[in-house]
Amino acid sequence: MADDIGRRPIPARQMRITQAAARLMAARGLTPNMISGFGLAAGVGAGTALALTQVFPEAARALWLAAAVMVLLRGLSNMFDGMVAVEQDKGTATGALWNEVPDRVSDVALLVGAGYGLGGSPLAGWLAACLALLVAYVRAIGVLAGAPADYRGVFAKQQRMFTVAGLAVLLAVAPESWRFTWGPGGAWGPMAAWLWIMVPGTAHTALVRLRRASAFLNQADHQ
Template structure:
């Protein structure tokens, strides 16, 4: 059972970092449940999406707008840290629950949607781009679920899995939060840095879905009775 749990987890090197190992242990000792951590990740994700959307309602290059960009970047990373810790507390901390898988997946889908749709409403992007990126992200996750359903296991191949999607959004938000005005075009209604970020997520997501589908199809063909 332990091997199965390990094989179904996203391979993350940071899971072996001493900092996160100690933090997960302390959280587990404090009695915090993995499901509560999963819910907190959704709160962070929705907050990030709101901060991204608010950039279009603040004055260009104002302190308030830059604060929204940087707060969004921080909240995206807090969402990922919560995603990391819920699994560590559940498995390494021995606090798995019968409905843990639901808490692991549903908040992730809500967070992805909130962040990407929020990015679409941000300065330098378009709402349709955010919705398209969210649909692609949901489809990528759906393909991974198909793999688990047919026995191929959780297929985590990229190049635009959850961590990469969030890295792109974080980088774009940080750049927009710190770069001089002359380096961040499209604050006048055109497409800019965040639009490029969403385009990368869409294209990378399509490639990711195709790669995962090909791997799943290959498994199914090899498993077919001769």
């Protein structure tokens, strides 16, 4: 198996079923870039479904569930593109670009879509999206400077993805009486509340990563 240094730690990679699935994908001719492209489509689809809950409130429950499913598919794509590239030795020269750029587009689509959705806050969605990009940028620039890749943080990518998906599932199945309203004109709901929690949490994640990278580089400079 290839070295896992620099890859996001995902325990599910070690499961026999996921390893078998990666082998099957490689055998069927699926490339890592194709899997990354599918993940991008799922990520944008999830954000679109969340935004459409505001346009079609009568279909909001179905749209929230659809968004949650597409977030899961995006997460699986994020895992399998790397597994096919590394474990199955199918990596390409453009693999790093396909691994990172679709993720950033998906991050923005998901969080902005949540902000424009039913009970969301567009401002919080945009702020959360910008800070998600900052978190990824800090990791990337830290690696370029010589620090190890840092995927940790209270609001790293996986936490952002799956907490939004979890809230979408809750909104889809919970009674309408659970959907409290607050904010300007009572237009905000549970999704806005979570996005406003995510904003400082994501900023904290970026700051902590920056501090870790700085500490590592300073220590290395004095050795």
